Amino acid sequence: MDELRYQLNLLKAMNQKLSGHEHMYRLICDSLGDAFLYCSLEKGEINVVGKLEAIDSYTFRDLKDLNILCDVVAEEFSLPLRALLFLEKEDEERRSLDCKMKDDKTWLRFEAVVYYNKNGEPADKVIKIEDITKNMLRAEEMRYLAFYDPATGLFNRNYFVSRLNEFLLKAEQENDVVSVIFIDIDGFKNINDGFGLLIGDEIVQQIGQYLNEFSSDKCLVSHLYTDVFCIAVYDPTKDRSIDFVTSTINKRFADGFVLSNGERFTFTASMGVAEYPEAATSSIDLLNCAEIVMFKAKENGRGAGMVQYFDAAILQDFLKKAEIENKLKDAVFRKNFEMYFQPQYFSDNERLRGVEALIRWKSDGGKMVSPSVFIPIAEKNGLIMEIGTWVLSETLSIFKKWKDKYNYPMIMSVNISAMQYKQDRFVNELLDLLHKYDIKPEELELEITETLFIEDIEEVKEKLHILRDYGVRISLDDFGTGFSSLAYLQGLPIDTLKIDKSFIDNVGQEGSGRIITESIIQLVERLGYETVAEGVETAEQYAYLKEAGCDIIQGYLLGKPMPEHEIDKLLIRLL
Ligand code: C2E
Ligand code: CA
Ligand code: CA
Numbered sequence: 001m002d003e004l005r006y007q008l009n010l011l012k013a014m015n016q017k018l019s020g021h022e023h024m025y026r027l028i029c030d031s032l033g034d035a036f037l038y039c040s041l042e043k044g045e046i047n048v049v050g051k052l053e054a055i056d057s058y059t060f061r062d063l064k065d066l067n068i069l070c071d072v073v074a075e076e077f078s079l080p081l082r083a084l085l086f087l088e089k090e091d092e093e094r095r096s097l098d099c100k101m102k103d104d105k106t107w108l109r110f111e112a113v114v115y116y117n118k119n120g121e122p123a124d125k126v127i128k129i130e131d132i133t134k135n136m137l138r139a140e141e142m143r144y145l146a147f148y149d150p151a152t153g154l155f156n157r158n159y160f161v162s163r164l165n166e167f168l169l170k171a172e173q174e175n176d177v178v179s180v181i182f183i184d185i186d187g188f189k190n191i192n193d194g195f196g197l198l199i200g201d202e203i204v205q206q207i208g209q210y211l212n213e214f215s216s217d218k219c220l221v222s223h224l225y226t227d228v229f230c231i232a233v234y235d236p237t238k239d240r241s242i243d244f245v246t247s248t249i250n251k252r253f254a255d256g257f258v259l260s261n262g263e264r265f266t267f268t269a270s271m272g273v274a275e276y277p278e279a280a281t282s283s284i285d286l287l288n289c290a291e292i293v294m295f296k297a298k299e300n301g302r303g304a305g306m307v308q309y310f311d312a313a314i315l316q317d318f319l320k321k322a323e324i325e326n327k328l329k330d331a332v333f334r335k336n337f338e339m340y341f342q343p344q345y346f347s348d349n350e351r352l353r354g355v356e357a358l359i360r361w362k363s364d365g366g367k368m369v370s371p372s373v374f375i376p377i378a379e380k381n382g383l384i385m386e387i388g389t390w391v392l393s394e395t396l397s398i399f400k401k402w403k404d405k406y407n408y409p410m411i412m413s414v415n416i417s418a419m420q421y422k423q424d425r426f427v428n429e430l431l432d433l434l435h436k437y438d439i440k441p442e443e444l445e446l447e448i449t450e451t452l453f454i455e456d457i458e459e460v461k462e463k464l465h466i467l468r469d470y471g472v473r474i475s476l477d478d479f480g481t482g483f484s485s486l487a488y489l490q491g492l493p494i495d496t497l498k499i500d501k502s503f504i505d506n507v508g509q510e511g512s513g514r515i516i517t518e519s520i521i522q523l524v525e526r527l528g529y530e531t532v533a534e535g536v537e538t539a540e541q542y543a544y545l546k547e548a549g550c551d552i553i554q555g556y557l558l559g560k561p562m563p564e565h566e567i568d569k570l571l572i573r574l575l
Contacts, residue, residue, distance in 0.1 A: 037127040073099040088122035149223040152208025160222035164283040178276040182290035188227035268305030270297040279310040340561035354411030400437040413445040441471030468493035501535025
C-alpha cells in the first residue's frame with residue numbers, strides 16, 4: 001500500500017514537473033513571436049505552441065488538419081505550401097517557403113523538419129511559422145532604393161544606365177536610334193544658396209514629378225544627382241521627338257512650379273542631346289557626350305535654357321581641354337613656366353615706360369604655350385591661384401634684379417585674375433612680396449579685366465582700394481570688351497586704362513573704330529587716367545594714336561613679349 005502511495009506521489013510530482021516544463025516552453029514560444037506545430041505522425045496528432053497574430057487564433061489553436069493552412073495563404077502559394085507541409089511524402093527532411101497571405105500584405109515563412117525513427121520511417125514533424133512581413137518590406141525598400149531615387153521616384157543613375165543598355169541592344173538589332181537628353185537646371189546653386197536646401201529639395205522633387213510624365217516604355221527618365229536629370233528616348237519621333245520634348249520642358253519650366261509655401265519659381269534648363277549610334281555606342285559614353293554638349297549649351301546660352309545637339313567638334317574641343325588640364329596640373333607641380341615681358345613706351349618721346357609681364361608655359365619639347373589657351377582653363381579649375389602666386393614672386397624677383405643692375409625708373413605691370421582677389425591673403429602676400437624685393441608700391445601695376453567685376457564686385461573694389469592706398473597702381477585691361485563698360489569705372493580706383501586691341505585694329509581706317517577710340521581717349525583724359533593702346537602693330541596706328549592723345553603704346557611694332565635676357569639687353573642700351 002505504501003509502495004503504491006509512493007508510486008502515486010512520484011507520478012504526481014513528475015506530472016507537476018512536466019506541466020511546469022510545458023508552461024515554461026509555452027511562455028518561451030509565445031515570447032518568440034513565432035508559432036510551432038508539432039505533428040506526431042505515428043499518432044496522427046497536431047499540437048500548436050506559440051502565437052501568430054497573422055492567422056486567426058481560433059483556426060490556429062485547434063488546428064487538426066494541416067491542409068487548412070493552405071487556405072489562408074494567397075492562391076499562388078497554396079500548392080507549394082502543401083508540398084512543404086507534407087514533405088515526408090517526398091522523403092525530405094527539411095524545407096522552407098515564404099508565402100504571402102490572402103490579405104496581400106502579410107508574409108509568413110514556413111519551415112518544416114521531419115524526424116525519422118530507427119526504422120527510417122517518418123515519426124515526428126515540426127513546422128515553424130514566422131511572420132516576416134517587416135523583413136519583406138525592408139527588402140522591398142532596399143530593392144526600391146537600388147533602382148529608384150527616393151526624392152523624385154525616378155530611376156536612379158545605375159538603373160537608368162542598365163535600362164538604357166537594353167534600349168541600345170534593341171536599337172542595334174532593329175537599326176533604330178536612341179537619344180539621350182542631359183538636363184541641368186540653370187542657376188540652381190543660387191536657389192539653394194538664396195532660399196535654402198529645403199526649397200531646393202522641393203523644387204527638385206516637383207521637377208522630377210513633372211519629368212516623370214514623359215516616362216513610358218519608349219522613354220526613360222532619371223534623376224542623376226542634385227539638379228541634373230536625364231531622359232532617354234527610343235526612336236524619337238512625333239510626340240517624343242527631341243525638339244518636342246525639350247521645348248515642352250522649357251515651356252513648363254518657364255511657367256514655373258508653385259511650392260508648398262505658395263511661391264512660384266520659374267526656371268530655364270540647359271540641355272545637351274547625344275544620339276546613338278552617331279555620338280556613341282555605349283550608354284556611359286552616350287551619357288558623357290550628352291553631358292559635354294550640355295556644358296557647351298550652358299556656356300553659349302549663358303544659362304538661359306539653350307539646347308545643344310552633339311557635334312564631334314565640341315567633343316574634340318572638350319577632350320583637348322581635358323588633356324591640357326592634365327598637363328597643366330603637372331606643369332604647375334614642376335613650375336614649368338617662364339615669364340616674358342613686353343615693353344611699353346610713352347607715345348610722345350618713345351621713352352620706355354615699363355613692361356607687362358606675360359606668362360609662358362614651357363610644354364613638352366620646349367614649345368611655349370600661349371596663356372590665352374591655358375589661363376581660362378586654370379581660372380575654371382582653380383589652378384590659377386598657384387600660378388598667380390608663382391607669377392607675382394617670379395616677376396618681382398626679376399624686377400628686383402633689373403632695378404639693382406640698371407636702376408632705370410620703370411613700371412612692372414602684372415595680370416591678376418579675378419579669382420586671385422578672392423583669396424583672403426591676397427593683399428598681405430602682395431605687400432610681403434613688395435617688402436621682400438624692396439619694390440616701391442608705385443612701381444607695380446596690377447592689370448585687371450572688366451569681366452572680373454561681374455561677381456563680388458564689392459569685395460574686389462575693397463581690396464583694390466586697400467592696395468591703391470598703399471600706392472600700388474591699378475590698370476583696367478581689355479577696356480571695351482567686357483559686358484559692361486563705363487558703369488564699372490565708377491568707384492573703381494583706377495590709374496590706367498588699356499584700350500583693347502580690337503579697337504586699335506580698326507583705327508587704320510576712318511569709321512566707328514576711330515570714333516570709339518577717340519572718345520575713350522578723351523573720356524579717360526578727363527577722368528584723369530592714363531591710356532595705354534595695346535596691340536599696336538603698324539606705324540600708322542602709332543602715329544594716329546599719338547595724335548589722338550594716347551599716352552602709352554604697347555605692341556609688336558615696338559617690341560614683342562620677350563624673355564628676361566632680352567629686356568636686359570634693352571635696359572643696357574638705356575644706361
Ligand atoms: P592681355 O593681358 O590682353 O595681354 C596682351 C596680349 O596681347 C598678350 O598675349 C600679348 O602677347 C599680345 N600682344 C601684344 N602686342 C600685340 C600685337 O601687337 N599684336 C598681337 N596680335 N598681339 C599682341 P599673351 O601673352 O598670349 O597673353 C594672353 C592673355 O593671357 C593676356 O592678355 C592675359 O589676359 C593673360 N595672361 C598672360 N599672362 C598672365 C598672367 O601672368 N596671369 C594672368 N592671370 N593672366 C595672364
Ligand atoms: Ca594685360
Ligand atoms: Ca589686354
